Amino acid sequence: MFRFQSLDEDCTLEEEDDGLIEEEDEIDQFNDDTFGAGAIDDDWQEEHKRLAGLDKKDELTAGDDESADPRSPLDNRLSLPPLGFSSSSALQSGDVEDKVSEGGLAESLARLILEADPAVAGVGAAERPAVPSPGSTSVFPSLHGLLSQSTSVQQQQQRLSSAPPPAPMLSYQQQQHLLRRGTAPIGQMNSHSIWENSLGFGPVSVPPGLVTHMEDSPLMSIIKEVGLPKRPPRSDEGPDLSERVPPPRSSSPVIGSPPVRAVPIGTPPKQPMSHTLNHQIHHPTAVHVRAPVQHRFPAPFPERLSPNTLLNIANSPLCRSPFPPRVGPVLSQIQRAQLLNSQVAGFPRGAPGLLPGGGGFRPFFGGHPPPHAHRMVPPPPLGPPNHTPIRHNTTILHPQHRRLLSQRLLSRGGDQSRPGLDRRSRDPYSNLMTPKEKDWVTKIQMMQLQSTDPYLDDYYYQNYYEKMEKRQEGERDSSSRKEHTTKLITPQVAKVEHTYRPVQFAGSLGKLTVSSVNNPRKMIDAVVTSRTDDEEKREKQVWNKRRQILYTVEKMYSLLLEVQDFEKRFLQVPEEERQTLLEQHKANTEQLCSALREKEWDNRVSDEQCVMIMSVRKGKRLVSRLLPFLSTPLANAVVMAIARNFPTLAKKDKQDQVLFWLVEPVSSVIQSLSSSLLTDLLQELQGSEGQLSSVLHNKFGVTLLYLILSEGERMQSSDPNCQLMDDNRWTELVFSVTRELLSVPASSLAPPLFTPPNLLSLFSRYVDRQRLELLQDKLQISALSR
Amino acid sequence: MLMLMCVCVRLQLFYSFFKSLVGKDVVVELKNDLSICGTLHSVDQYLNIKLTDISVTDPEKYPHMLSVKNCFIRGSVVRYVQLPADEVDTQLLQDAARKEAMQQKQ
Numbered sequence: 057m058f059r060f061q062s063l064d065e066d067c068t069l070e071e072e073d074d075g076l077i078e079e080e081d082e083i084d085q086f087n088d089d090t091f092g093a094g095a096i097d098d099d100w101q102e103e104h105k106r107l108a109g110l111d112k113k114d115e116l117t118a119g120d121d122e123s124a125d126p127r128s129p130l131d132n133r134l135s136l137p138p139l140g141f142s143s144s145s146a147l148q149s150g151d152v153e154d155k156v157s158e159g160g161l162a163e164s165l166a167r168l169i170l171e172a173d174p175a176v177a178g179v180g181a182a183e184r185p186a187v188p189s190p191g192s193t194s195v196f197p198s199l200h201g202l203l204s205q206s207t208s209v210q211q212q213q214q215r216l217s218s219a220p221p222p223a224p225m226l227s228y229q230q231q232q233h234l235l236r237r238g239t240a241p242i243g244q245m246n247s248h249s250i251w252e253n254s255l256g257f258g259p260v261s262v263p264p265g266l267v268t269h270m271e272d273s274p275l276m277s278i279i280k281e282v283g284l285p286k287r288p289p290r291s292d293e294g295p296d297l298s299e300r301v302p303p304p305r306s307s308s309p310v311i312g313s314p315p316v317r318a319v320p321i322g323t324p325p326k327q328p329m330s331h332t333l334n335h336q337i338h339h340p341t342a343v344h345v346r347a348p349v350q351h352r353f354p355a356p357f358p359e360r361l362s363p364n365t366l367l368n369i370a371n372s373p374l375c376r377s378p379f380p381p382r383v384g385p386v387l388s389q390i391q392r393a394q395l396l397n398s399q400v401a402g403f404p405r406g407a408p409g410l411l412p413g414g415g416g417f418r419p420f421f422g423g424h425p426p427p428h429a430h431r432m433v434p435p436p437p438l439g440p441p442n443h444t445p446i447r448h449n450t451t452i453l454h455p456q457h458r459r460l461l462s463q464r465l466l467s468r469g470g471d472q473s474r475p476g477l478d479r480r481s482r483d484p485y486s487n488l489m490t491p492k493e494k495d496w497v498t499k500i501q502m503m504q505l506q507s508t509d510p511y512l513d514d515y516y517y518q519n520y521y522e523k524m525e526k527r528q529e530g531e532r533d534s535s536s537r538k539e540h541t542t543k544l545i546t547p548q549v550a551k552v553e554h555t556y557r558p559v560q561f562a563g564s565l566g567k568l569t570v571s572s573v574n575n576p577r578k579m580i581d582a583v584v585t586s587r588t589d590d591e592e593k594r595e596k597q598v599w600n601k602r603r604q605i606l607y608t609v610e611k612m613y614s615l616l617l618e619v620q621d622f623e624k625r626f627l628q629v630p631e632e633e634r635q636t637l638l639e640q641h642k643a644n645t646e647q648l649c650s651a652l653r654e655k656e657w658d659n660r661v662s663d664e665q666c667v668m669i670m671s672v673r674k675g676k677r678l679v680s681r682l683l684p685f686l687s688t689p690l691a692n693a694v695v696m697a698i699a700r701n702f703p704t705l706a707k708k709d710k711q712d713q714v715l716f717w718l719v720e721p722v723s724s725v726i727q728s729l730s731s732s733l734l735t736d737l738l739q740e741l742q743g744s745e746g747q748l749s750s751v752l753h754n755k756f757g758v759t760l761l762y763l764i765l766s767e768g769e770r771m772q773s774s775d776p777n778c779q780l781m782d783d784n785r786w787t788e789l790v791f792s793v794t795r796e797l798l799s800v801p802a803s804s805l806a807p808p809l810f811t812p813p814n815l816l817s818l819f820s821r822y823v824d825r826q827r828l829e830l831l832q833d834k835l836q837i838s839a840l841s842r
Numbered sequence: 843m844l845m846l847m848c849v850c851v852r853l854q855l856f857y858s859f860f861k862s863l864v865g866k867d868v869v870v871e872l873k874n875d876l877s878i879c880g881t882l883h884s885v886d887q888y889l890n891i892k893l894t895d896i897s898v899t900d901p902e903k904y905p906h907m908l909s910v911k912n913c914f915i916r917g918s919v920v921r922y923v924q925l926p927a928d929e930v931d932t933q934l935l936q937d938a939a940r941k942e943a944m945q946q947k948q
Contacts, residue, residue, distance in 0.1 A: 453864070517859070
């Protein structure tokens with residue numbers, strides 16, 4: 057008994073609306089249209105009075121006893137079947153929903169209503185408990201009023217409250233509460249509450265304005281079910297991906313900027329995006345969206361799946377695929393995702409038997425990066441299944457280093473790989489980036505590590521491991537592994553110099569600020585002024601002496617480093633440049649030597665200068681490293697200077713105690729000394745009175761002494777014709793030494809760094825047996841060390 | 843890209859240095875006073891550090907770290923890195939610093 061009206065007919069309402077219609081006629085017309093022919097035409101105010109009065113007596117009864125004819129449609133309408141409310145008696149559920157399901161209108165309506173009226177939001181919450189029809193009955197007349205008039209709520213309120221006995225005003229929340237509880241003393245409701253009430257029932261919730269535009273039926277079914285599942289008719293907006301990818305790089309102006317490659321390396325890769333992803337991002341709605349999983353499968357495989365979708369897929373029974381992931385053409389979405397994952401870092405998505413491993417940041421368990429010194433990025437995983445080589449490790453390790461690490465890992469990692477396996481089974485953050493994107497990021501980072509001269513840029517690392525290798529080789533026997541002088545080869549790229557020249561136009565004032573990423577603008581217009589050496593010298597005099605020394609030492613150091621590297625560079629450099637390099641080397645050496653001399657024209661090594669340098673700890677180190685590079689006469693001179701000024705040196709070294717650095721180079725120098733020089737050296741060492749004792753008190757001194765003596769002994773024993781004995785000096789000197797040794801109390805005798813073995817034989821030449829034994833005890837030279 | 847290159851082409855010294863320490867045990871003290879002991883897994887040119895097998899050295903007043911086994915530390919939040927002394931060649935480090943200074947001048 058409903059006159060169900062189509063949407064077309066609905067439109068006639070609008071048309072009629074345009075004209076000037078009398079209110080009364082409108083009311084009637086609306087009533088008929090809305091409620092159907094069965095609508096009552098009486099005065100609603102009367103009705104309301106009646107009903108209100110009735111209601112006052114009878115609070116919670118069902119409306120059955122009340123049901124008069126005029127009310128039956130009401131009851132029907134408002135008795136709330138689960139889908140409940142229809143404003144017209146016409147509306148029994150079924151048709152309405154069909155109507156509603158017609159797409160966009162319903163959705164937009166729903167949104168509008170939901171946004172517009174907070175009460176509507178409560179509709180879903182204030183679900184379908186049966187509202188007593190007494191409440192319902194009273195609503196009807198008010199319904200009329202509401203629908204017919206576009207009056208404000210307050211007006212309604214006035215109207216209504218005038219009719220029934222004045223009702224206390226209940227707040228909205230209270231009303232809702234009552235509604236929900238199902239006990240609604242209608243008489244107490246004012247229009248405001250009625251409005252909300254009616255919202256609870258449904259059809260009345262339509263804001264008056266809306267009625268004119270649409271039919272109630274679609275509205276109501278929208279309202280009754282707040283959560284409309286959004287169908288994938290949104291798929292037409294799928295390929296709108298361009299917002300994800302930044303626009304292509306603007307090319308920088310040609311003037312003054314480095315040439316821009318067609319596709320600068322900084323451009324992120326373009327990739328196809330999953331339309332579902334887009335869907336989620338670009339269409340957030342207040343309405344709950346249940347993205348149906350089923351709809352995704354037919355779609356072409358997107359390279360990237362969000363973790364959520366992947367998890368959904370993984371949880372689906374499709375996950376248990378009978379096929380191993382490596383079977384190419386039969387790959388389904390999941391399997392491909394799995395393969396992707398496994399390529400990245402190995403990822404068992406719940407399916408057993410796949411490549412083990414985990415995603416995301418993984419600890420350094422179970423495997424070292426594959427040895428590829430000649431490639432930038434390590435290849436896809438190989439090796440035993442339990443190993444998880446890390447793809448993202450872009451550090452290229454020295455072969456020595458790698459060996460060490462792998463040794464360490466094998467000892468540690470065996471027991472750890474097991475528990476790790478379980479931990480890795482579910483990584484929701486894997487697969488967020490495609491491999492292309494990863495490569496792109498890696499490329500950018502590796503750009504900074506490219507260098508023309510890895511030896512220079514990576515100085516510490518390279519040298520450290522070379523030294524370690526040498527050390528290890530020294531420990532092992534040198535026969536093995538001679539061919540294995542491992543070298544770290546890093547990819548070498550020609551360095552492109554990007555000098556920035558600001559854009560300038562002739563005759564313009566100032567500089568333009570045309571900047572892009574490839575040539576950023578200059579922040580500071582600073583000019584580098586380098587001071588000449590003369591000025592520096594003058595300024596130096598202002599500083600105190602120590603700083604001067606340090607400065608000199610540093611300068612020498614830089615020269616020394618260049619000299620040290622000369623050989624290596626000489627080999628690397630092509631033929632043409634070798635000459636220049638050689639010359640440079642010579643110049644460096646010359647400079648070094650001149651630094652040791654006090655005055656430029658004086659060929660002798662200045663004692664003072666040497667001592668000055670060596671008064672600083674750094675200087676001693678410098679000299680020790682410098683000595684091998686000096687020419688023989690210079691080196692000898694230096695050693696002489698050391699011996700001569702020994703007490704001073706010893707005194708200055710009291711704090712540092714690092715004179716022993718000098719032992720090795722000095723010993724090599726001594727061993728190349730001639731006999732006369734040696735004697736001279738010994739003499740110098742003894743020097744004036746008391747010097748020898750100080751020598752003996754000092755560790756380095758004793759060592760030095762021993763060195764000299766043993767060298768003399770070596771000379772004597774090896775070469776019978778040696779001239780050491782020609783003049784008596786040597787003998788005398790040795791005598792005095794022995795005398796001193798004997799007289800010096802044993803406690804104050806400093807232990808040497810090492811005792812040359814042939815000392816005993818030396819002493820045996822010069823001293824008698826008794827003294828020899830004494831010496832032996834004192835110096836703890838065992839007879840065996842002969 | 844130029845800007846990226848400016849950052850670190852010249853400051854390879856510590857990157858090189860830390861690279862040689864990969865695999866050793868270090869203690870990293872952060873600017874928020876948290877000290878983390880662990881094995882140095884890797885380092886990059888920004889001196890970001892990845893540590894494995896970490897433990898918080900101070901008495902565990904950072905209980906949220908109890909379950910953490912591996913971590914990635916952004917280089918800018920590091921205050922100190924405590925190293926094993928025998929793994930460092932100070933002379934070589936000095937030389938490397940001198941070379942870097944020479945390079946900077948040029």
